[in-house]
Amino acid sequence: MQEIQIIDSDLIGSLVKKAQTAERKRTNHNFHAESEVYQRFLNVLSKNTYIPPHRHLSDPKPETFVVLEGEIGFLIFKENGEIQESHKLSASGPKRGIDLQPGVWHSLVCLSENAVCFEGKSGPYDPTVDKEFHPHYPLEGDPKVKDTITWYESLFL
Numbered sequence: 062m063q064e065i066q067i068i069d070s071d072l073i074g075s076l077v078k079k080a081q082t083a084e085r086k087r088t089n090h091n092f093h094a095e096s097e098v099y100q101r102f103l104n105v106l107s108k109n110t111y112i113p114p115h116r117h118l119s120d121p122k123p124e125t126f127v128v129l130e131g132e133i134g135f136l137i138f139k140e141n142g143e144i145q146e147s148h149k150l151s152a153s154g155p156k157r158g159i160d161l162q163p164g165v166w167h168s169l170v171c172l173s174e175n176a177v178c179f180e181g182k183s184g185p186y187d188p189t190v191d192k193e194f195h196p197h198y199p200l201e202g203d204p205k206v207k208d209t210i211t212w213y214e215s216l217f218l
Contacts, residue, residue, distance in 0.1 A: 121163030131176030142197035
């Protein structure tokens, strides 16, 4: 890994273009190696990306999100799938980020055309135990995803 990495408009602009054309409508830019104990990355989201509600419990990891550009709707869920809290996070404030303890069910929706978030969480990354998806919500690719995104967006009007 490079000793120093600059987060600038050129990097963000290239990632926004990549996210807009990606099948999942998002992309990550890691500043860390997967084996590192502190993961740092940019998560670049485009409108209509879908992140199923999930938590990091079986490999408990706290997680921090800070919005650098754009706006997202951040959702916290109860164990039964009901929405417990919703927070509009925006680069222009007043709420700009959120920090979660391990085991908190969460998801987010991109409210602007694009949003750039800086995320930090404990590592190392192990895709076999990284996330547990909530059983009451569709996974990516499910036909119900479009309606779920529309519902999420409606919560922030």
